[in-house]
Amino acid sequence: MTAPSYTRADFQTDQEVRWCPGCGDYTILASVQMFLAGLGRPREEFVFVSGIGCSSRFPYYMNTYGMHSIHGRAPAIATGLATARPDLSVWVITGDGDGLSIGGNHLIHALRRNVNLKIILFNNQIYGLTKGQYSPTSEVGKSTKSSPFGSVDFPFNPVSLALGAEATFVARTLDMDRNHTQEMLEKAYEHEGSAFIEVYQNCNVFNDKAFIQLTGKDERVHNRIDLEHGKPIVFDEGSKAVVLRGGEAEVVDSSSVDPKAILVHDESRPDPSVAFALSRLSHGPYGPTPLGIFRNVKRDAYDISVNAQVEAAREKLGPGDLNKLIRSHGTWTVSPSSPNGSTKGSSNGGSSD
Amino acid sequence: MADEIATTDPSTTPTEELDQLVIRFAGDSGDGMQLAGSRFTDASALFGNDLATLPSFPAEIRAPAGTLPGVSSFQVQIADFDILTAGDAPDCLVAMNPAALMKNFADLRQGGTLIVNTDAFDERNLAKAGYETNPLEDESLQGYRVIKVPMDELTKEAVKETGVTGRNVLRSKNFFALGLMAWLFHRPTQPTIEWVEKKFSKLPEVAAANKAAFQAGYTFGVATEATKNTFEVKPAALEEGTYTNVNGNTALAWGLIAASQKANLPLFYGTYPITPASDILHELSRHKNFGVRTFQAEDEIAGVGSAIGAAFAGNLAVTASSGPGIALKSESISLCFMLELPMIVINVQRGGPSTGLPTKPEQSDLLFSLYGRHGESPIPVLAIATPSEAFMTAIEAARIAIRYMTPVLLLSDNQIANGSEPWLLPDVDAIAPIEVSFATKANGPDGTFLPYMRNIDTFARPWAVPGTPGLEHRIGGLEKESVSGNVSYDPVNHQLMTDTRAWKVANIANDVPHLEVDGDEDADILVLGWGSTFGSIRAAARKVRLDGRKVATTHLRHLNPLPNNLGDVLRSYEKILIPEMNTGQLLKVIRAEFLIDAVGLNKVAGEPFKVTEITDKIMEMIK
Numbered sequence: 001m002t003a004p005s006y007t008r009a010d011f012q013t014d015q016e017v018r019w020c021p022g023c024g025d026y027t028i029l030a031s032v033q034m035f036l037a038g039l040g041r042p043r044e045e046f047v048f049v050s051g052i053g054c055s056s057r058f059p060y061y062m063n064t065y066g067m068h069s070i071h072g073r074a075p076a077i078a079t080g081l082a083t084a085r086p087d088l089s090v091w092v093i094t095g096d097g098d099g100l101s102i103g104g105n106h107l108i109h110a111l112r113r114n115v116n117l118k119i120i121l122f123n124n125q126i127y128g129l130t131k132g133q134y135s136p137t138s139e140v141g142k143s144t145k146s147s148p149f150g151s152v153d154f155p156f157n158p159v160s161l162a163l164g165a166e167a168t169f170v171a172r173t174l175d176m177d178r179n180h181t182q183e184m185l186e187k188a189y190e191h192e193g194s195a196f197i198e199v200y201q202n203c204n205v206f207n208d209k210a211f212i213q214l215t216g217k218d219e220r221v222h223n224r225i226d227l228e229h230g231k232p233i234v235f236d237e238g239s240k241a242v243v244l245r246g247g248e249a250e251v252v253d254s255s256s257v258d259p260k261a262i263l264v265h266d267e268s269r270p271d272p273s274v275a276f277a278l279s280r281l282s283h284g285p286y287g288p289t290p291l292g293i294f295r296n297v298k299r300d301a302y303d304i305s306v307n308a309q310v311e312a313a314r315e316k317l318g319p320g321d322l323n324k325l326i327r328s329h330g331t332w333t334v335s336p337s338s339p340n341g342s343t344k345g346s347s348n349g350g351s352s353d
Numbered sequence: 354m355a356d357e358i359a360t361t362d363p364s365t366t367p368t369e370e371l372d373q374l375v376i377r378f379a380g381d382s383g384d385g386m387q388l389a390g391s392r393f394t395d396a397s398a399l400f401g402n403d404l405a406t407l408p409s410f411p412a413e414i415r416a417p418a419g420t421l422p423g424v425s426s427f428q429v430q431i432a433d434f435d436i437l438t439a440g441d442a443p444d445c446l447v448a449m450n451p452a453a454l455m456k457n458f459a460d461l462r463q464g465g466t467l468i469v470n471t472d473a474f475d476e477r478n479l480a481k482a483g484y485e486t487n488p489l490e491d492e493s494l495q496g497y498r499v500i501k502v503p504m505d506e507l508t509k510e511a512v513k514e515t516g517v518t519g520r521n522v523l524r525s526k527n528f529f530a531l532g533l534m535a536w537l538f539h540r541p542t543q544p545t546i547e548w549v550e551k552k553f554s555k556l557p558e559v560a561a562a563n564k565a566a567f568q569a570g571y572t573f574g575v576a577t578e579a580t581k582n583t584f585e586v587k588p589a590a591l592e593e594g595t596y597t598n599v600n601g602n603t604a605l606a607w608g609l610i611a612a613s614q615k616a617n618l619p620l621f622y623g624t625y626p627i628t629p630a631s632d633i634l635h636e637l638s639r640h641k642n643f644g645v646r647t648f649q650a651e652d653e654i655a656g657v658g659s660a661i662g663a664a665f666a667g668n669l670a671v672t673a674s675s676g677p678g679i680a681l682k683s684e685s686i687s688l689c690f691m692l693e694l695p696m697i698v699i700n701v702q703r704g705g706p707s708t709g710l711p712t713k714p715e716q717s718d719l720l721f722s723l724y725g726r727h728g729e730s731p732i733p734v735l736a737i738a739t740p741s742e743a744f745m746t747a748i749e750a751a752r753i754a755i756r757y758m759t760p761v762l763l764l765s766d767n768q769i770a771n772g773s774e775p776w777l778l779p780d781v782d783a784i785a786p787i788e789v790s791f792a793t794k795a796n797g798p799d800g801t802f803l804p805y806m807r808n809i810d811t812f813a814r815p816w817a818v819p820g821t822p823g824l825e826h827r828i829g830g831l832e833k834e835s836v837s838g839n840v841s842y843d844p845v846n847h848q849l850m851t852d853t854r855a856w857k858v859a860n861i862a863n864d865v866p867h868l869e870v871d872g873d874e875d876a877d878i879l880v881l882g883w884g885s886t887f888g889s890i891r892a893a894a895r896k897v898r899l900d901g902r903k904v905a906t907t908h909l910r911h912l913n914p915l916p917n918n919l920g921d922v923l924r925s926y927e928k929i930l931i932p933e934m935n936t937g938q939l940l941k942v943i944r945a946e947f948l949i950d951a952v953g954l955n956k957v958a959g960e961p962f963k964v965t966e967i968t969d970k971i972m973e974m975i976k
Contacts, residue, residue, distance in 0.1 A: 003470035012848060012883035013827070015839060015840070042822060043818075043822075043825050044819065044820050044822045044823070044824070045820065046819075047665075047819045049662070053831075059827050060827050062826050062827075062841060063825055063827055065665075065819035065820075065827075065831060065908070066826075066828070066829075067665060067692070067827070067828055068828075068830060068831060069658075069688060069828065069829065069830060070545070070658070070684055070685060070688050071659070072829060073654060073658045073685065073781055076650065076651075076654065076655035076658030076659055076662070077658045077659065077661050077662040078662055078663075079648070079650075079655070079658075079659050079662065080623055080648065080658065080659030080660055080661065080662025080663040080664075080666070080670070081663065081665055081666045081819075082622060082662075083621070083662075084619065084621050084646065084662065084663040084666035084667070084668045085666040085818075085819065085820065086665070088666070088819050088820060097495040105651055105652060105655075106651065106654075106655055106658070109651035109655065112654060113975065115897065144627075157702075167799060204556025205537070235932075236666050249450070271972075288623060288710055297656070299632065303543070306646055306648075307472075307646075309641055310641045310642075310644060310645070310646060312641075313640075313641035314641075314642045314643040314644075316642070319640065319642060319643075320610065320614070320642050320643030320644070321780045322610065322611055322614055323781055325607055325610065325640070325643075326581045326597065326744075326778055326781065327595070327597060327600065328605055329395075329597050329598065330395065330398075330399060330544070330597060331595050331596060331597045331778070332398065332399050332400075332401055332595070332596050333594070334588075334590075334591045334592065334594060334595075334596065334597070335593055
């Protein structure tokens with residue numbers, strides 16, 4: 001049997017895409033559609049669940065199953081979906097406001113449970129759909145409509161947050177690097193359990209060029225650190241390297257250290273502390289910033305474990321018997337022949353408390 | 354061994370026969386009164402009495418020992434006929450300490466029996482309870498039959514060979530009290546012995562101590578001939594069949610399992626622990642072999658969110674909470690109404706607002722259930738009337754949710770949840786299946802799938818679950834175009850969709866059984882109730898009729914939509930009385946819907962109506 005072949009068009013809907021012209025979301029949508037087309041799996045296997053915000057309109061444009069839900073709640077809804085149906089591939093589309101502000105709780109709990117969800121967080125460091133307020137990833141001092149004197153909120157680093165929640169797969173990519181995005185999507189898809197991908201996404205209307213240090217022709221060569229499993233972490237055409245000193249990751253001139261001292265990236269390291277140290281190299285897309293897979297480890301997926309328990313219970317106790325269930329607390333029988341219309345029953349030793 | 358326990362009374366104490374009896378066990382929350390009460394209840398149930406229970410416990414797990422807030426009690430009424438409530442006033446009170454006496458003595462029937470643990474009546478405990486003098490030594494208990502028992506001492510003596518030590522010694526005290534009560538009221542001892550042996554099979558010393566204390570309590574009665582007579586309540590002449598004793602939370606959990614079997618859908622229960630709903634989660638989580646998946650979420654919103662996800666996935670989806678948690682779920686319930694997916698939302702009501710009275714019953718979430726959501730989102734609301742009725746009501750809720758593709762709110766309350774009664778077991782095989790027809794084929798032109806194309810009878814949209822080839826579609830909280838389900842901001846369409854959703858739910862009235870009237874159809878007064886006031890209202894009506902007066906009663910199980918004949922029923926009576934454990938919520942609905950000048954009887958005291966409170970009001974209205 002040959003695998004069915006799909007094109008990007010198979011994953012497009014007839015709905016007009018309504019993001020601002022030039023928005024990074026278009027590129028991410030294209031990357032996801034192209035990735036799925038290349039995968040060769042039927043459309044009905046995929047469900048895209050989103051919350052509220054610009055990014056959360058995403059499911060309307062995907063010709064798969066989808067749900068545009070409530071602000072922040074997509075990971076919770078997707079958890080129910082994935083737990084009920086481990087046969088599906090469930091994706092969560094969220095943003096920095098949706099996933100880290102109003103929905104922060106659901107995000108960290110989905111990650112710690114390791115539910116089989118692929119969570120793509122579009123981080124544009126701004127509230128777009130409500131027209132330009134600072135977000136939980138906006139830099140301190142950001143001047144916006146709701147912070148005319150500059151924001152005093154300290155921002156989250158989404159990758160650090162995910163690692164802190166002990167997510168088993170954590171990656172970061174860039175909207176305009178389609179190849180890199182598709183590579184991350186593919187690795188996330190292959191991962192069993194929660195996969196978290198932060199996508200730096202440009203909002204050209206309210207926060208243009210926020211990622212210029214990673215995307216600008218002149219800047220990116222100096223700042224983009226590509227993490228590759230099993231390889232020493234070097235960047236800026238080999239002139240810079242990352243080393244571990246006292247548990248902290250540091251950028252040094254390659255020439256100043258013994259090549260053996262350069263940190264070799266190991267995404268499968270069970271302990272998340274080195275991945276966390278890498279995530280601290282920058283607190284946002286300012287200066288040298290790692291992209292790629294920070295962590296990719298195995299841990300039992302929640303939905304698989306839940307369903308294994310159901311199967312184990314069935315094996316041990318047999319399929320449920322309703323008649324037995326409602327009699328499990330002891331019964332007695334009233335029959336007309338018995339004195340005073342009643343016979344004593346027997347206790348099965350059940351309890352009603 | 355079970356047969357070592359004395360089960361006959363060789364003493365010469367005569368027996369008095371009673372037709373009904375109300376007992377209350379009261380003690381510190383660590384004294385095991387809920388356990389003693391439920392064991393007494395189960396023994397009575399197996400003996401064949403009709404019964405009803407009313408547990409009452411503090412919200413704190415262990416309030417400071419010996420204090421009034423720490424008092425926990427369990428009341429049960431047993432009878433040789435069919436009864437409807439746990440009784441207004443106990444005939445016999447067990448008081449394990451001064452605080453229990455202080456808090457419960459006023460309820461004891463004049464001349465009733467009082468059993469006290471004299472060992473707990475020391476200066477410190479008396480002071481904690483607010484007694485200035487020892488009531489056992491002054492005249493405050495005059496006119497009551499008082500049985501003074503040094504329970505601590507006798508329990509210690511009884512368990513000393515069993516191997517329990519330290520704090521565990523006095524833990525068996527409740528079994529001593531239970532043994533004495535078994536003697537005094539001729540309860541069968543075997544069910545209790547068997548229960549102890551099974552419950553503590555892994556702790557043989559504890560099992561031995563509890564049995565020894567139980568035996569000692571029983572023997573104390575025999576040996577001291579503690580009262581001038583004992584009492585017996587014969588089995589009730591209940592309807593023929595097999596019975597079990599069940600509380601509302603358990604019956605509800607079983608009903609959900611039954612609904613999942615009848616619909617042939619896996620049951621998904623997404624919830625967050627909250628009193629008094631948590632026991633439903635506890636019960637369901639034990640029955641995974643029925644295909645039940647329970648999800649203990651990170652919060653209330655995730656509980657309902659996960660259920661919505663499971664509903665989309667094609668499961669029978671359920672979430673549950675109590676008032677404060679339902680408030681958190683409100684936005685998600687509206688989403689589910691908009692998505693038109695089936696889901697059951699259970700609200701086990703308690704005293705509010707806010708944290709309120711977490712362990713006490715109230716019916717103050719009715720208007721919240723009917724109207725407490727943003728936008729126009731009228732969802733079906735059902736209410737359970739008695740503990741055992743929870744089983745069938747859960748099935749009914751599932752049937753409506755699936756047939757009409759809508760969230761359904763199912764109201765219970767703390768009295769139903771924790772109260773128990775004998776349940777005549779239904780023939781579960783005879784319960785009609787719940788029809789589920791997942792969409793499998795395109796329903797539009799050119800093989801397109803139209804997720805908001807409606808069923809001509811029910812106006813329900815198709816349920817197309819992910820994984821079905823060719824039916825890929827998107828649903829969401831934005832207003833949808835009728836039929837296609839595409840996002841639409843068109844004014845005419847929003848009007849149409851709002852009206853359609855409301856009409857779909859209103860139309861369920863045609864699928865709701867007509868309201869039946871109980872009692873004197875030619876009476877001047879009709880008492881209308883909903884929820885857990887059922888027993889008190891029916892018992893009050895009985896009492897009124899015994900006095901030779903006429904009264905009719907009727908009880909709503911469907912609060913939205915209301916039964917089609919409700920208006921006609923109400924208009925057939927000159928006077929309408931609506932007793933509610935709130936400040937008049939159904940009353941407002943009835944006045945608003947039918948322009949009828951009904952009268953409310955309202956109570957928010959954290960306890961059910963006493964029968965006499967309703968009787969007095971009826972008599973006042975018809976005098």
